[in-house]
Amino acid sequence: MNLKIAVLPGDGIGPEVILQAKKALYAIGEVYNHEFVFEEALMGAVAIDKTGNPLPEQTLNLCLNTDAVLLGAIGDPKYDNNPNAKVRPEQGLLKLRKELGLFANIRPIKPYKALIESSPLKREIIEGADFTIFRELTGGAYFGTKTLNEEGTHASDLCEYSEEEITRIAHLAFQSAQKRRKKLTMVDKANVLETSRLWRKVVQKVSENYPDVKLDFLFVDNAAMQLILNPKQFDVILTENLFGDILSDEASVITGSIGLLPSVSLGKKNALFEPIHGSYPQAKGKNIANPIASILAAALLLEHFGLTKEAHVIYKAVEKAIEYKVVTVDLKPDSKFGTNEVGEFVSNFI
Amino acid sequence: MNLKIAVLPGDGIGPEVILQAKKALYAIGEVYNHEFVFEEALMGAVAIDKTGNPLPEQTLNLCLNTDAVLLGAIGDPKYDNNPNAKVRPEQGLLKLRKELGLFANIRPIKPYKALIESSPLKREIIEGADFTIFRELTGGAYFGTKTLNEEGTHASDLCEYSEEEITRIAHLAFQSAQKRRKKLTMVDKANVLETSRLWRKVVQKVSENYPDVKLDFLFVDNAAMQLILNPKQFDVILTENLFGDILSDEASVITGSIGLLPSVSLGKKNALFEPIHGSYPQAKGKNIANPIASILAAALLLEHFGLTKEAHVIYKAVEKAIEYKVVTVDLKPDSKFGTNEVGEFVSNFI
Ligand SMILES: CC(C)[C@H](C(=O)O)[C@@H](O)C(=O)O
Ligand SMILES: CC(C)[C@H](C(=O)O)[C@@H](O)C(=O)O
Numbered sequence: 203m204n205l206k207i208a209v210l211p212g213d214g215i216g217p218e219v220i221l222q223a224k225k226a227l228y229a230i231g232e233v234y235n236h237e238f239v240f241e242e243a244l245m246g247a248v249a250i251d252k253t254g255n256p257l258p259e260q261t262l263n264l265c266l267n268t269d270a271v272l273l274g275a276i277g278d279p280k281y282d283n284n285p286n287a288k289v290r291p292e293q294g295l296l297k298l299r300k301e302l303g304l305f306a307n308i309r310p311i312k313p314y315k316a317l318i319e320s321s322p323l324k325r326e327i328i329e330g331a332d333f334t335i336f337r338e339l340t341g342g343a344y345f346g347t348k349t350l351n352e353e354g355t356h357a358s359d360l361c362e363y364s365e366e367e368i369t370r371i372a373h374l375a376f377q378s379a380q381k382r383r384k385k386l387t388m389v390d391k392a393n394v395l396e397t398s399r400l401w402r403k404v405v406q407k408v409s410e411n412y413p414d415v416k417l418d419f420l421f422v423d424n425a426a427m428q429l430i431l432n433p434k435q436f437d438v439i440l441t442e443n444l445f446g447d448i449l450s451d452e453a454s455v456i457t458g459s460i461g462l463l464p465s466v467s468l469g470k471k472n473a474l475f476e477p478i479h480g481s482y483p484q485a486k487g488k489n490i491a492n493p494i495a496s497i498l499a500a501a502l503l504l505e506h507f508g509l510t511k512e513a514h515v516i517y518k519a520v521e522k523a524i525e526y527k528v529v530t531v532d533l534k535p536d537s538k539f540g541t542n543e544v545g546e547f548v549s550n551f552i
Numbered sequence: 553m554n555l556k557i558a559v560l561p562g563d564g565i566g567p568e569v570i571l572q573a574k575k576a577l578y579a580i581g582e583v584y585n586h587e588f589v590f591e592e593a594l595m596g597a598v599a600i601d602k603t604g605n606p607l608p609e610q611t612l613n614l615c616l617n618t619d620a621v622l623l624g625a626i627g628d629p630k631y632d633n634n635p636n637a638k639v640r641p642e643q644g645l646l647k648l649r650k651e652l653g654l655f656a657n658i659r660p661i662k663p664y665k666a667l668i669e670s671s672p673l674k675r676e677i678i679e680g681a682d683f684t685i686f687r688e689l690t691g692g693a694y695f696g697t698k699t700l701n702e703e704g705t706h707a708s709d710l711c712e713y714s715e716e717e718i719t720r721i722a723h724l725a726f727q728s729a730q731k732r733r734k735k736l737t738m739v740d741k742a743n744v745l746e747t748s749r750l751w752r753k754v755v756q757k758v759s760e761n762y763p764d765v766k767l768d769f770l771f772v773d774n775a776a777m778q779l780i781l782n783p784k785q786f787d788v789i790l791t792e793n794l795f796g797d798i799l800s801d802e803a804s805v806i807t808g809s810i811g812l813l814p815s816v817s818l819g820k821k822n823a824l825f826e827p828i829h830g831s832y833p834q835a836k837g838k839n840i841a842n843p844i845a846s847i848l849a850a851a852l853l854l855e856h857f858g859l860t861k862e863a864h865v866i867y868k869a870v871e872k873a874i875e876y877k878v879v880t881v882d883l884k885p886d887s888k889f890g891t892n893e894v895g896e897f898v899s900n901f902i
Contacts, residue, residue: 241813291743292557292743292744322673323672342710348746350750356750357749357750360709365704384814393627394646396698396707399707400700400704400707402618402633403704421632422797424830426776426798426801426802429802430741432769444741446800448772448798449776450773452802454777454793523653
């Protein structure tokens, strides 16, 4: 197979972890005779620094015209603590999601056997947990009108949803549930928010097409609690953009490290693959960042294009790294292995 | 002391747990020579059933003209799963918060030594955790304009904040931090939301009055993760309404049961005390609901009126109940004690 992949290393640890993902893909390409052509482009704080624009035209065009996008991470504290910054790295990512129409962000959560002990949660709580979060990614408060009055004393964010936006991701989530344990939990705040009530209504309607899937509802506050009290109750979780952002980071604790979790964002034509962790600027250049989430993002990419066998080789290699404790310090505080060593181990195993 | 207390038992398990809180207050009154006069009123689903209004005029007037409000819980699934319901129990609670101007909801989180093992989190993670969440309670998406178009295909919720709303709760949070470990963590989503950027700016400004308090910032997705990974890092958490709703329920897992946590909501003149758990309709009338959160809400009420010694007698009694394992099934699955027995134990101990 021939794939052209746009690579956006981004900020902080992004470049280091993406390098390891590319190494894994090169190794797969060599062994299984595929050609992966990588084209790098700027996004995030690096893009602002070099061009003034967090998503330069050129980057967007590249992403629109490649088979897939592989993203590192974006974000830089120098923008976070400046409420008056007019351009911010995150705008690049949000614009990219919108322009590529990446409406569904999918994050699988499942602890590794060899890592059960690294979770802050007790073994009996997490052993056997296995669920997937479907987060709506191009709507809600992320993209609604924002206002700030002239005096800078009053601000607002509008959260909006339409039936169509809810319907399309609901179908994906129900289809995923059909292939899994046939349970879908809709998370919302329908006792307070109008948009949540619309979600509930539309999802109930969509559910009529999937009579074999059991649908239930949880308020987001309760869901935040249930994820920790009893994560095994979940199969597929469906929720809106901001709730999905919060709950999927929270759910990462089940696996022991956010450094292990990849996600895929799907649109009608495009797909973007990334680790769910952020740019972690404190770790930049120190060879301590966990590359596994990025390597697994590359595996999700392979799966997306039907290269299931190849993806499984990567999963296997990652499992071996974990089993042999060739892991970074987030998973083993006294580890002598860094980003590079873990990445090498994985690609050598392929 | 003479106190007139409005009691709103509400829905589900509300009446049962509030009964135990009243018993504790009666016992305190008898021993320490105070007169507590309780006046009960309707709110929530019970109020809708009897009057059509989730917060009848009479209830509101009573609350406005008493020293304090003691609330059970409100909510009923028959409204939750009907997106077209025109009146909902929660509207009563939200209106009460607004009318009494209860802008700050304060939820202390601290595990009991004797219960460390009932948390899903490992002992070393939670032992020593001790923090308080300040949640803004009368602003944000809870109270902004809501729309639903005629066809019922498009909905919106407006999240709004003003400098004034942020300033007043920020002062309370900083003052609390000064009396504690002098650290305040502001939780927001300033990389995406305009309201969050306003929060950051205003809180930074307020912080100049409290140079002895260390201020830091966390994005809400990261905060949801940090609460579980390392809850000991927190002292005072300050956040807006919806984030506070999610994070404080999530934080309850640290204590092993949401059935242990009370909260106080403060306005300029009024104060409301309640357990943070919901109406838990499945448990209604079964004598299995944990009354401790409500009993502790009563203790917070005493503290609020300067009856510190009396409040501590209740804390002591609750600790004893926990130590002697006179607790409900949420804390000890094979417990033979119910709501009533736990409440009796506590008031007998006073
Ligand atoms: C960087 C930020 C804008 C982003 C989000 O909130 O969506 C990130 O947290 C994520 O989850 O991908
Ligand atoms: C019942 C509901 C409206 C309420 C809220 O969301 O504020 C509850 O969850 C709470 O935290 O007090």
